[in-house]
Amino acid sequence: MVTSSNKTKQNYGPDPVSVRATDQYRAEYVHAFVQKWDSLIDWDARIESEGSFFIDKLRERGTRQVLDVATGTGFHSVRLLEAGFEVVSADGSAEMLARAFSNARSRGHLLRTVQADWRWLNRDVHQKFDAIICLGNSFTHLFSENDRRKALAEFYAALRHNGILVLDQRNYDALLDHGFSSKHIYYYCGNDVSVKPVHVDDGLARFEYRFSDNDVYHLNMFPLRNSYTTRLMREVGFQRIETFGDFQETRRENDPDFFVHIAEKA
Ligand code: SAM
DSSP: OOOGGGSSOOOOOSOGGGOOOTTHHHHHSOHHHHHHHHHHTOHHHHHHHHTTHHHHHHHHTTOOEEEETTOTTSHHHHHHHHTTOEEEEEESOHHHHHHHHHHHHHTTOOOOEEEOOGGGHHHHOOSOEEEEEEOSSOGGGOOSHHHHHHHHHHHHHTEEEEEEEEEEEEOHHHHHHHOOOGGGOEEOSSTTEEEEEEEEETTEEEEEEEETTSOEEEEEEOOOOHHHHHHHHHHHTOOEEEEEETTOSSOOSSOOSEEEEEEEOO
């Protein structure tokens, strides 16, 4: 819930690395951070780096209707609308959805938005989809295995019988296995922000987002191992899972920064 007191400041209390709760995401995306999110993920540069990877993958499977469960500020929802897909845009954060709606509006689109937490997705979304996308390293916000299983089961249930789930994640294996160093300072597509891990253990990756005006925000995330995510998907019922590294057709030899999993329901 966003209140006037948490509009500008994140509040992790006296011991930020002890904050490991799924519900934290709403408090993390405070108004001021959401306003800055689009400079973090400069839309034009992101289009350039992703290319048509997601659009191609969806078209290959004859997808028409897509549910974006982690809409954020609307980047993928708008791209898919512009590519001709029917899109419903969901997110658990009202702040994010408001920003997505106005971003889409300024590009001449009316987003169909639903505020929904993944753990109870089908309570708020009453339609079945050909594809669900959960992108931008969003699944990492879930802090208990129970919540991860619940969310995946809700995604599974919201898909048509031959539907697909497209879910990406940061390559946490590299971070967990080799520790973090300056090599892990990520410069997002937006030029005016640097992103680096400030704490990593088996249960938490805490990242710092430093903007050029010296505004600093953090996100506490669960470091998902690649094989763990795909195991959970299988256990929930997904039949075939293909994993890509950094939007490439095959996994790159050297460690990619991100993995994209495409999981088939049937
Ligand atoms: N997909 C967007 C992008 O790539 O720019 C946004 C990514 S942002 C890192 C993660 C998004 O997931 C946020 O908008 C957040 O509100 C949403 N989110 C996190 N946990 C959620 C949950 N349990 N239910 C619904 N939305 C959630």
